[in-house]
Amino acid sequence: MLRLDEQEPLSPGDTLFITNHLSWARGLSPTWQVTGCFYFTPDEGDTLYFETSSGRTLVETVVGSPVFLGETDSPVVINEINYHSSDEHDSGDWIELTVVEGEYDLGGWILRDERDDHSFVIPDGVTLLEGDYLVLAGDIASFSTFFPGIEPVIGNYGFGFGGEDQVRLYDSQGILVDWVDYDDEDPWPASPDGQGPTLELTNPSRHNYGFENWRSSTDPYGTPGERNSVYETAVPDPGHDSPLPGSWRLLSAYPSPFNGSLHLRVRSPHRGALAVSVYNILGRRVAVLKRNVPGPGTWNLVWDGRSRGAPVSSGVYIVRLESEDAFTAKRVVLLR
Structure with missing residues (x-):
């Protein structure tokens, strides 16, 4: 059971978002009321009740197919974090972004740590293509002293990242696109805290919200502007004798x-x-895309942003594929 704190009154059309990840949910929309946290996981078939303080049931619903937002991926990824340089190689704090697929205009996007008043707005004219890297440096001069020739580098954001902190990335509409809530204690690696190595993601296609896919860089001072030193293939290579996908x-x-x-x-x-x-974002299915595929391979589907012929509103949506041997979900943003 979760007992809510006192909330502002809700009007027709308002949204109250109840979550177990407050910092993430607050970035979804500046107009939503956000509260939490609850420490249980609703399973398929469970019944959820929303009651008044006097015990009157306002909403009763059976959970259908839960959508876990933590299993989704962002197309623009926080890929490397340098939050405490060593004394002999003090390049300052810096964050590396990369793009998994597509092309993105990052003008107006915002970098934050765990404090909302610590913000850096990416200037206009910054565009990244698939596989490109962008370094956001706290002090460009310090960074360039130790990493000459690495481009593009932008920054001078005037705040630093601590040993237990967050890196948050918002798009130009103020929607949270990606975040990492990291630490310098087990199970997170400790050597990035002042010993030289950085925190590196093992593959940009993997989720980066937990410690499982982060490692200390094997390069003594990190790899800004290039593939991470701890890079691992996201999907095992089936080999030359088996070029077809396995799931x-x-x-x-x-x-x-x-x-x-x-x-x-x-x-x-x-x-x-x-x-x-x-x-x-409320877990309601708005569209189902179907097609018959004649055999193994890669296939294309298109969603026109409609539900039963009517345009859906701007917001965050979850695209999910399920089969007997696979589950994959990705988060996307629709802007009207």
């Missing part, structure tokens, strides 16, 4: 944000019926 997989959903059509690339291991569902 259903949602490879990409782009562009995001989008305001027209969302293009989805799906990998299939064999012939069969393909179904991909789109859910809104």
Whole structure:
């Protein structure tokens, strides 16, 4: 049971977001009321009740297919973090971003630590393509002294990252795109805290919200502007004798944000019926995309941003593929 703190009155059309990850949810929309935290996981078939303080039930609903936002991926990824340089190689704090797929204009995007008043706005004219890297440096002069020739580098953001902190990335609409809540104590690696190495993501295609996919760089001072030193292949290589995919997989959903059509690339291991569902942030299914695939390969689907023929509103949506041997979900943003 979660007992809510006192809330502002809700008017028709208002949204109250109840979450177990306050910092993430507060970035979804500046107009929403956000509260929490609850420490239980609703499972399929559970009944959720929303009651008044006097015990009167306002809402009663059975959980259908839960959508766990933590299992989604961002197309623009926080890929490397340098939060405490060594004394002999003090390049200052810096963050590296990369793009998994597509092309993104990052002008107006915002970098923050755990404090909302610590903000750096990326200037206009900064565009990243798939595989590109961008370094956001706290002090460009210090960074360039130790990493000459690394470009692009922007910054001088005037605040630093601590040993237990957050790196948050918002788009130009103020929507939280990616975040990392890291630490300098076990199970997180300790050597990035003043010993020289950085925190590196093992692969930009993997989730970066937990410690599982982060390592200390094997390069003594990190790898800004290039592939991480701890890079691992996201999907095992099937080998030359088996070029076909081994399971259903949602490879990409782009562009995001989008305001027209969302293009989805799906990998299939064999012939069969393909179904991909789109859910809104409240967990309601708004669209199902289907097609029959004649055999193994990569296939394209398109969502036109509509539900039963009517345009859906701007916001965060979850695209989910499920099969008997796979589950994949990605978060996308629709802007009207």
